[in-house]
Amino acid sequence: MDIKRSDLKLYARRALKGCWGTIIGATLVYMAISYLFLIALESVMLAMLGNGIRTLLGGAVTIQVQTAGVTASVGMLLVILAVLYFVYLVVILLMSVGYQRLYLDAASGQKAKISTLFWAFSHKPWKFILISVLVALLAWITLLPVYVLAIASALTGRGSFAMVFLFVYYVIMIIVYAYVLLTFSQFYLILVEDPEKGIFEALSESHALMKGKRGSYFVLCLSFLGIALLGLLSGGLAMLWISPYMGCTFAVFYLALKGAVPEKLRLSPAQTAAASGPAYPGGGYYREVTPPQQSGYSPASGYPAGGGYQQTQQGGYQAQPGGYQAQQGGQQTQQSGYQARQDAYQMQQGGYQAQQGGYSYQSQQDTYQPQQAPISQEPASQGTKLEEPENRNPENGNPEYETPSENP
Amino acid sequence: MNEQTVHPKDDNSMALVSMIVGIISIVTSCCCCGGVILGSLAVVLACLSRVETYFDRRAKIGLACGIIGMVLGIAAGFVILLLIASAPSHGFSGSGFYFY
Numbered sequence: 001m002d003i004k005r006s007d008l009k010l011y012a013r014r015a016l017k018g019c020w021g022t023i024i025g026a027t028l029v030y031m032a033i034s035y036l037f038l039i040a041l042e043s044v045m046l047a048m049l050g051n052g053i054r055t056l057l058g059g060a061v062t063i064q065v066q067t068a069g070v071t072a073s074v075g076m077l078l079v080i081l082a083v084l085y086f087v088y089l090v091v092i093l094l095m096s097v098g099y100q101r102l103y104l105d106a107a108s109g110q111k112a113k114i115s116t117l118f119w120a121f122s123h124k125p126w127k128f129i130l131i132s133v134l135v136a137l138l139a140w141i142t143l144l145p146v147y148v149l150a151i152a153s154a155l156t157g158r159g160s161f162a163m164v165f166l167f168v169y170y171v172i173m174i175i176v177y178a179y180v181l182l183t184f185s186q187f188y189l190i191l192v193e194d195p196e197k198g199i200f201e202a203l204s205e206s207h208a209l210m211k212g213k214r215g216s217y218f219v220l221c222l223s224f225l226g227i228a229l230l231g232l233l234s235g236g237l238a239m240l241w242i243s244p245y246m247g248c249t250f251a252v253f254y255l256a257l258k259g260a261v262p263e264k265l266r267l268s269p270a271q272t273a274a275a276s277g278p279a280y281p282g283g284g285y286y287r288e289v290t291p292p293q294q295s296g297y298s299p300a301s302g303y304p305a306g307g308g309y310q311q312t313q314q315g316g317y318q319a320q321p322g323g324y325q326a327q328q329g330g331q332q333t334q335q336s337g338y339q340a341r342q343d344a345y346q347m348q349q350g351g352y353q354a355q356q357g358g359y360s361y362q363s364q365q366d367t368y369q370p371q372q373a374p375i376s377q378e379p380a381s382q383g384t385k386l387e388e389p390e391n392r393n394p395e396n397g398n399p400e401y402e403t404p405s406e407n408p
Numbered sequence: 409m410n411e412q413t414v415h416p417k418d419d420n421s422m423a424l425v426s427m428i429v430g431i432i433s434i435v436t437s438c439c440c441c442g443g444v445i446l447g448s449l450a451v452v453l454a455c456l457s458r459v460e461t462y463f464d465r466r467a468k469i470g471l472a473c474g475i476i477g478m479v480l481g482i483a484a485g486f487v488i489l490l491l492i493a494s495a496p497s498h499g500f501s502g503s504g505f506y507f508y
Contacts, residue, residue, distance in 0.1 A: 014459045020422070227455065233448040233478070235441075241456055268460045 003256045005220055011265040012107065012249040019112040023244040026102055026117045030095050037088040044084060048077050090129060094120040097128050099247065100192045106244075107251035109262040124195040131191075131199060142173060182214040183207055189254045209257045220253060422457035426450050426470030433477025443481020450474030 003011075016023065097120035106112045120128055146166060153162035186206040191197060197205075210217065224246050231238040255261045430450035437443025454471035457464060463471070 010459070010461070013456055016456075017459050227452060230448045230452050233444055234452065235445050237445065238449045238452040241452060245456055 430473025447477030
């Protein structure tokens, strides 16, 4: 990966251009669902506290809680609270995974949809839940010495050793945490991109991708401090834009590690428009519109020109080398992509047989190929009648055929 | 050759929003935190609106207005704090303004 940090951010902004509304809408949906769960949790807790205390003050032995006309024991409410909290954690976790997918979609140039927020609910949800449980367990285990030491120092009353130990331990743990987090920073994105991959496979792939790139990733994370400070100054309002920007930049970083940054992100919108040639209508760029190719006859060749799909052919057939001119007036031929072919008129006039192989023209091409069969000139008797072929289309041909006036 | 010309449509709406928010931040900089909140928002939007290698003209205006609004807002906050701190205990300042 040889992409500069500023370029990564530029690519992220380009990727987000056009889908800001979707991503901010997804954020609002995420926040609304989170707040709904929090309100439900707080309602249950308040019901437990308020009604429970009131019942205790009333001297009751069994605490009963009455909420919204339903009487329940505190034990049942505790179970409800635990279940609700677990569901809340699972929903938030899976929606966070959906967020990662949304950013990855935006960075990959795919269409970002709000429904992607719930993508993880249908793509190996238990794998993501298991990973989160394992990560939380590992974090708790690493903090176990701190808890043990805190309890021991409280029991023995010797706090100085504990303070020194905790300081050293925290410094070491920060370094270890930073190393582990940087090494496996791409773990979630790898799994989000392909949920079929195993956990250890994703871990090893992240390790391989981040080899020698940990510093770049760390500096990239630090480079968001300034804009995050601005977000705080705005009362958190600007975080609606900053958080997708950061997420998309990390997704672009992941794609850059894999060498899979879409080409359209490398080009600016103006360059993209220039590279794609004539732009689409309404796209905001100049467009040179080429009219439908003129089918039929070219004026340069002396034939009347027609435009579009409806070909008006007037003037008909040109004079044959034998000197005859067969006028075919008012012939209207409608071309719709197929090759209209007028089969041979066989004219036997004044002792000559003029055979004209018809015209072949296509509506989408400016090619006109008069297919003239070699004219066989052979003496014929005077006054021979004009014969039309049986397969001649009467709509294309002119039934009023004008007999040549003179015989050379 | 029929040539149809579609005028260029500058669809960098974020730069436009940045400019508008930046101007509002200057106007509201004397109000309670209006300058700081809207000014920082204008700066963020101006930064995020850059999809080319250069800044859009409106984004530049938004950036400048946002910075000015933030500075004015912070200055107004300091002035208000100083006035509150220097107010006499009976609630009147020397110039006759009430602070509470």
